[in-house]
Amino acid sequence: MDNMLDIRNLTIHYEVESGTVHAVEGLNLTLGRGESLGFVGETGAGKTTTALGIMRLIPNPPGKIKSGEIIFDGENLLDKSEAEMRKIRGEKIAMIFQDPMTSLNPVMTVDKQIAEMISLHKKVTKSEALKLAGDMLELVGIRRERMHDYPHQFSGGMKQRVVIAIALACDPELLIADEPTTALDVTIQAQVLELMKELKQKFSASMILITHDLGIVAEICDKVAIMYAGRVVEYADKRSLYSHPIHPYTRGLFRSVPDIDEDVDELPVIPGLMPDPVNLPSGCAFHPRCSMATEECAKVRPEMQEAEPGHFAACPFCVKKFMNGEAL
Amino acid sequence: MLKYILRRIIMLIPVLLGVAFCVFTLLYFTPGDPARMVLGDLATDEAIKEFRDKEGLNDPFLVQFGNYIWKAVAHGDIGRSYSSKRPVMQEILTAFPYTLKLSAFAMIIAIIIGIPCGIISAIKQYSWFDTITMIFAMIGLSMPVFWLGLLLILFFAVRLRWLPSSGFSTFKAMILPSVALAAQSISMVTRMTRSSMLEVIRADYIRTARAKGQKESIVIGVHALRNALIPVVTLCGLQFGQLLSGAILTESIFAVPGVGRLMVNAIMSRDYPMVQGGVLFIAVTFSIVNLLVDLLYAYIDPRIKAELK
Ligand SMILES: Nc1ncnc2c1ncn2[C@@H]1O[C@H](COP(=O)(O)OP(=O)(O)OP(=O)(O)O)[C@@H](O)[C@H]1O
Ligand code: SF4
Ligand SMILES: [Mg+2]
Numbered sequence: 315m316d317n318m319l320d321i322r323n324l325t326i327h328y329e330v331e332s333g334t335v336h337a338v339e340g341l342n343l344t345l346g347r348g349e350s351l352g353f354v355g356e357t358g359a360g361k362t363t364t365a366l367g368i369m370r371l372i373p374n375p376p377g378k379i380k381s382g383e384i385i386f387d388g389e390n391l392l393d394k395s396e397a398e399m400r401k402i403r404g405e406k407i408a409m410i411f412q413d414p415m416t417s418l419n420p421v422m423t424v425d426k427q428i429a430e431m432i433s434l435h436k437k438v439t440k441s442e443a444l445k446l447a448g449d450m451l452e453l454v455g456i457r458r459e460r461m462h463d464y465p466h467q468f469s470g471g472m473k474q475r476v477v478i479a480i481a482l483a484c485d486p487e488l489l490i491a492d493e494p495t496t497a498l499d500v501t502i503q504a505q506v507l508e509l510m511k512e513l514k515q516k517f518s519a520s521m522i523l524i525t526h527d528l529g530i531v532a533e534i535c536d537k538v539a540i541m542y543a544g545r546v547v548e549y550a551d552k553r554s555l556y557s558h559p560i561h562p563y564t565r566g567l568f569r570s571v572p573d574i575d576e577d578v579d580e581l582p583v584i585p586g587l588m589p590d591p592v593n594l595p596s597g598c599a600f601h602p603r604c605s606m607a608t609e610e611c612a613k614v615r616p617e618m619q620e621a622e623p624g625h626f627a628a629c630p631f632c633v634k635k636f637m638n639g640e641a642l
Numbered sequence: 643m644l645k646y647i648l649r650r651i652i653m654l655i656p657v658l659l660g661v662a663f664c665v666f667t668l669l670y671f672t673p674g675d676p677a678r679m680v681l682g683d684l685a686t687d688e689a690i691k692e693f694r695d696k697e698g699l700n701d702p703f704l705v706q707f708g709n710y711i712w713k714a715v716a717h718g719d720i721g722r723s724y725s726s727k728r729p730v731m732q733e734i735l736t737a738f739p740y741t742l743k744l745s746a747f748a749m750i751i752a753i754i755i756g757i758p759c760g761i762i763s764a765i766k767q768y769s770w771f772d773t774i775t776m777i778f779a780m781i782g783l784s785m786p787v788f789w790l791g792l793l794l795i796l797f798f799a800v801r802l803r804w805l806p807s808s809g810f811s812t813f814k815a816m817i818l819p820s821v822a823l824a825a826q827s828i829s830m831v832t833r834m835t836r837s838s839m840l841e842v843i844r845a846d847y848i849r850t851a852r853a854k855g856q857k858e859s860i861v862i863g864v865h866a867l868r869n870a871l872i873p874v875v876t877l878c879g880l881q882f883g884q885l886l887s888g889a890i891l892t893e894s895i896f897a898v899p900g901v902g903r904l905m906v907n908a909i910m911s912r913d914y915p916m917v918q919g920g921v922l923f924i925a926v927t928f929s930i931v932n933l934l935v936d937l938l939y940a941y942i943d944p945r946i947k948a949e950l951k
Contacts, residue, residue, distance in 0.1 A: 369853055373844075396858075400856070417847055422865075430851075
């Protein structure tokens with residue numbers, strides 16, 4: 315399988331008053347055609363920033379892509395002109411944003427907002443675009459009669475459906491969904507996820523699903539990337555990651571997921587806080603919180619190493635232990 | 643919608659009655675005998691008594707007020723000016739077109755200059771353009787209109803002799819007063835457009851529009867602007883209402899025969915019916931402009947429109 319997306323050494327900084335926020339710092343990530351990748355990390359890890367980087371939509375100022383490559387379909391997106399990027403956005407790569415409540419223009423009817431996307435990338439007349447917009451609405455489970463309504467007339471779940479309709483309107487190759495369900499309540503979450511799963515199949519798009527929720531990843535994704543302080547620290551297919559996580563941070567994440575079978579009073583959480591992105595710790599950014607940290611960890615930044623085919627982790631000690639068959 | 647408009651108009655009635663009552667009371671208790679004001683110091687006591695009887699000045703307070711309101715509603719008669727002896731309504735209606743023209747020009751200038759400047763300032767925040775615009779807006783806001791008016795006259799009328807300093811009959815003569823009157827509104831519209839635009843261009847739906855691959859000009863000109871203008875429309879409406887009722891200084895400086903100057907003269911000569919009528923008239927215009935603004939507001943913001951249904 316060829317890689318549709320190959321991010322190499324991506325570094326994105328925000329310049330703020332207190333200094334430079336190292337939102338993404340030397341991030342590597344690959345995604346094969348037709349795959350879906352779960353992109354997991356604590357708040358502030360840099361997930362949204364990575365996604366906006368792929369779209370080349372980092373707000374500037376304060377943000378700037380400092381270095382790296384984003385190879386999409388064999389071409390580096392960072393070399394593209396703004397006009398070339400406009401052709402890619404929406405048509406090749408579409409994005410669903412974090413908060414459906416604020417993602418739609420409040421003074422524009424939803425059919426117009428969907429039709430805008432269609433008109434931009436397909437050679438159709440205005441009325442055809444509006445008709446296609448109605449089709450898209452039906453596809454995401456909203457009755458066509460509602461197409462002339464304004465966003466405020468919809469519930470949160472319906473708004474997210476509209477946002478999904480916009481994103482899929484031009485049949486993108488890659489869909490980036492940034493926590494598409496966190497802002498919704500639980501029952502609606504399940505419905506929206508089901509819809510996304512279904513549509514992903516139907517449109518045979520690749521997908522990056524950003525989330526905090528390892529349960530959602532287990533349900534939808536093929537691959538998982540764990541992000542910590544601007545870098546990917548573990549990357550594997552879902553099965554191997556869930557059966558034997560390697561990186562201490564990933565293992566900590568799994569320990570903090572509540573297990574219904576076990577009766578515990580308190581969840582073991584990872585001690586300590588996310589590092590301050592303005593002053594990232596030297597060496598392995600996780601070392602202040604890592605129970606296995608050695609002096610070496612504070613000095614050298616660990617690179618990703620392959621522990622078993624397709625399973626990478628950025629912790630040389632754990633990878634070695636794993637390969638020697640020792641318990642982690 | 644129609645029901646809403648009707649309700650708003652009905653709601654105007656107590657407001658206007660209240661205004662009328664306040665003005666009437668205030669002037670009723672102001673020292674000085676209107677009869678003497680009209681007839682002059684040399685009038686005989688008989689003449690004064692006769693005038694007071696004829697004008698109903700000896701009636702109890704509430705009766706006088708009731709008569710006043712009744713005549714206003716039934717005949718559109720809000721009294722007769724003591725000094726010119728002509729009906730107040732007629733005086734106001736002669737003066738009003740000047741005020742309306744002056745205010746409209748000032749408002750158009752404010753919109754034409756303020757909105758584009760505000761937009762550019764916002765999308766180029768902290769640029770030299772933004773800095774200079776904000777400095778000018780600050781000056782425009784803090785400069786008293788009489789001072790600016792005099793400066794304009796000194797420079798353009800006295801020194802350069804490009805434009806006349808008074809009269810309001812030709813287009814050329816309207817330029818200086820309109821600019822002087824517009825200065826504060828330009829500043830306010832610019833600042834409001836800028837801050838509203840700054841807020842909107844950070845909004846998520848603007849990012850959504852960009853993520854569709856939309857051109858920056860349309861992202862700003864359509865998606866952002868339409869949302870950013872909502873508070874600006876309110877401001878413009880309120881400003882216009884204020885210009886209509888408060889161009890007193892500008893009208894005096896540039897000798898524009900509008901409502902403002904009429905009022906100043908009326909106050910100076912204790913022309914009670916004129917003052918009363920003028921204040922009432924201003925209250926009515928202000929209320930109508932406000933109503934129009936609210937309707938416009940509902941028109942551009944579907945969320946408000948929905949609430950009105
Ligand atoms: N516009 C911005 N200006 C300055 N700093 C920013 C900006 N956007 C993000 N950051 C910073 O960059 C870091 C990464 O933010 P990002 O939004 O990518 O995190 P995230 O992983 O998406 O978190 P969440 O799960 O809360 O959405 C954070 O420290 C954040 O404070
Ligand atoms: S490199 Fe060191 S600090 Fe980082 S995760 Fe591994 S053991 Fe812990
Ligand atoms: Mg985020």
